[in-house]
Amino acid sequence: MKIVMPGDRVGSTEEYIKGRGVYEENGELFAAVAGYLVIKDRVASVESFSNIPEVMKGDVVLGRVVDVRNTMALVEVVSKKGEERTLTTRSLGLLHISNVDEKYVKDISEAVGYLDIVKARVIGDNLRLSTKEEDMGVLKALCSTCRSEMIREGDMLKCPDCGRVEKRKISSDYGKGEW
């Protein structure tokens, strides 16, 4: 199924009928929420990721970054702190650039990378996430060139194989193997 983010174009009103989670602007249809795009009987709708009964506002979760775009990152939430089991429902959380760090973040790709493992707090509905706290952020990152696990060096991460240096919002738990 296709994953869409708020503001993504899903089609035109000539192609589809506006369904749930979709809004229209000048004959074009856009996703209003993050979720899976569903086209059924010409109706385009977006099923939001919000429905994880096991996760609530205030919870700390562990997830994998599956997409990084413009001002947002999508995080597949796999585990909840305090419960060692993996969640039965896989769901996607949304990390907006304004919730990444206390400090100003100009480009979200300087804070999280594709397939990074992150620790985040759930701050609102639709699995909105924040990594502002010191121990929140990236716990494990792979080099974008050679896919080796990167090692922390001060505020940066360095690849032990190719020497590449990358920037992240690094959790104080980075590389500890626990969270």
Ligand SMILES: [Zn+2]
């Ligand atoms: Zn590398």
